[in-house]
Amino acid sequence: MKAFSSPLAIARLALAVTLASPLIAPFAGAQTDPAQQARIEARFDELAEAGFTGFAAIAHDGEIILARGAGLADPATGRPFTLDTQFDIGSITKSFTGMAIAALVDAGRLAPDATLADFFPDVPADKAAITVHQLLTHTAGLPDAVGDDFSDEGWASVRDKAFAAELHHAPGSAYRYSNVGFTVLAAIIEIVTGQTYEDYLVEEILVPxxxxxxxxxxxxxxxxxxxxxxxxxxxxxSWGGHAPNWNLMGNGGLVSTPRDMLAWQAAYRNGTIVSPQARDLAHAPLVREGDGAPSFYGYGLVVEDDAELGRIYWHNGGNPSFNSHWRVLADQGYELFATTNQRGISADTAIEALVAALMDQEFEVQHPRQASVDPVALPDTAGGGTAAEFLAMIASDDEAVWRDYVLTRMSDEMRAVAPMDGHLGMMRQLHRDVGQSDVVAVFENETTITLSVRDPHSGETIPVMIEYDADGQVTGLMIG
Structure with missing residues (x-):
């Protein structure tokens, strides 16, 4: 990943070494090119050796061609990761909410242009005209969050804070990623169906x-x-020791398994889990994720077109403990899912590495290096100066500093991968996660400097790779 491909891409990573668990055999009848199979197996081995722990799975035309775990799902008991291990899939929850809304729209039970005033008599005037479509496409102007994922808040409390929050922009005028918007959608699902969000999703769509x-x-x-x-x-x-609260509902925190995720992706894409009309509605590239961004947002998922791979659908999500990524190469017939319980090699990195192996593209898995116990000084080089600027920026809690960095230190191509709000959200996350970290190792070549920084919260080391050009502009940034 040469850059954050969208404001959804949150890399929270560290370095560790584990051994891969035995291969789970593909489903009977699965067909793949032997050379391709060898590449994806070898690539998974590289990921495991570099520190990936969790599970990765690939299906082609509905048949599993890779299903492997690395490390242990439960070190206390020695339980390995399998196709049936449950993970928190984070913001991938939005893909399920988008699917559920699309099904209701297709059934004539809900209109995309229905407004908050149609459902909530107490909605304030500035939010009354926000539509279901705007909530689904992150264009409502609502904030990212209004509470804590670990709290025990009900809908009424979250609603009051969401309705009282200041809008970041006029509804429909811009893209800004919002967890709150999908929580409001979960509440709308409950109003329309008369069921809880979970009961409708599970009983009416998934279990059947x-x-x-x-x-x-x-x-x-x-x-x-x-x-x-x-x-x-x-x-x-992920949930704070109790059932998920309404700061998570509809936007994050769902659990799933690799087997379920592959089955869901295939059934969703084939128009069998919901109607083809509902699928097409959700999969449409509706709103560009910022000026010049290569990606669009549909109903709870990202849509991209790649010159070599064709149409791609995906979403990712994570928290400090778990991160996951699903991806469909629609024109190639592949479904992929990766999920991890660590911060060394993210699910985003695993998916990128496996896609490259599938398509016989070059990809270098970054291997762990021995880091010093004590902080080390940055070199007096162009790369050292670039790294020092980056570290000073994320150490600051001033949004104006982050904005200036994006505008003055990033290349045009780097800025274009996300709207400014997306970049600022990433800087905010980096500030929280590694803003006060010590550098414990530095590795440099002509246009890239890689730092190992020590996470002050967990003590783990996190690789930060910064690519830059001859003018000192940042052209690529990878955390993990």
Whole structure:
């Protein structure tokens, strides 16, 4: 990943070495080119050796051609990762919410131009005209969050804070990623269906399609759940030790398994889990993710067109304990899913590496290097100066400093991959995660400098790679 491909791409990573668990055999009848199979197997080995722990799976035309885990889902018991391990899939939850809304629209039960005033008599005037379509496409102007994922808040409390929040822009005038918008959509689903968000999603859409381990508490199974590096299961590490609260509802925190995710992707793409009309509505490239961005947002998913790969659908999501990424290469017939419980090699990196292996493209998996226990000085070089500027920027909590960095230090191509709000959201995340980190190792070549920084929260080391050109402009940034 040479740059943050969208404001959704949140890389939270560290370095560790684990051994891969045994290969889970592909489904009977799966066909793939032997050379291609060898490449994806070898690439997974590289990921595992570099520190990936979790699970990665690929299906081609509905048949699994790769299904492998690395590390342990539960170190305390020695339980390995499998196709049936439950992970927190984070913001991928939005893809399920978008699908559910599209199904209701297709059934004539909900209109995309329905407004908040149609559902909530107490909505303030500045938000009354916000539409379902704007909520789905992150164009409503609502903030990213109004509360804590670990809290125990109900809908009424979250609603009051969301309705009181200042809009970032006039509804429909710009793209700005918002978890709150999808929480409001979950509440609208409950009003329209008379069921809880989870009951409608699970009972009406997923279970009838044979997808039985995706949901919240209704499907959560502690015996299947992955643990984070501290040994905490999803219920503790992602939900705060109780059922998910309304700061997560509809926008994050769903659990799923690799088997379910592949089945869901295939059924969704084939128009069997919801109607082809609902699928096409959700998969349409509706709103560009910022001026000049190569990606668009549909209903809860990202849509891109690649010159070599064709049409791509994807979403990712994560928190400090888990991160996941699903991707469909629609014109190639591939579904991919990767999920991890660590910060060394992210699911985003794993997917990029595996796609490159599938298509016989070059990709170098960054291997862990021995880092010093003590902080080290940055070199007196062009790369050292570039790194110093970057570290000073993320150490600041001043949004004006982040904005100036984007405008003056990033190349035109780097700025174009996301709207300014997306860049600022990433800087905010970096500030929280590694803003006060010590540099413990530095590796440099002519146009790239890679730092190992020590996460002050977990003690893990996190690789930060910065690419720059002859003018000192940042042309690529990869965390992990």
């Amino acid at each position: 399609a044979g997808i039985e381990h995706t949901g919240y508490m209704a499907v959560y199974d502690d015996a299947l759940a992955a643990r984070n590096r501290q040994g905490e299961a999803v219920i503790d590490a």
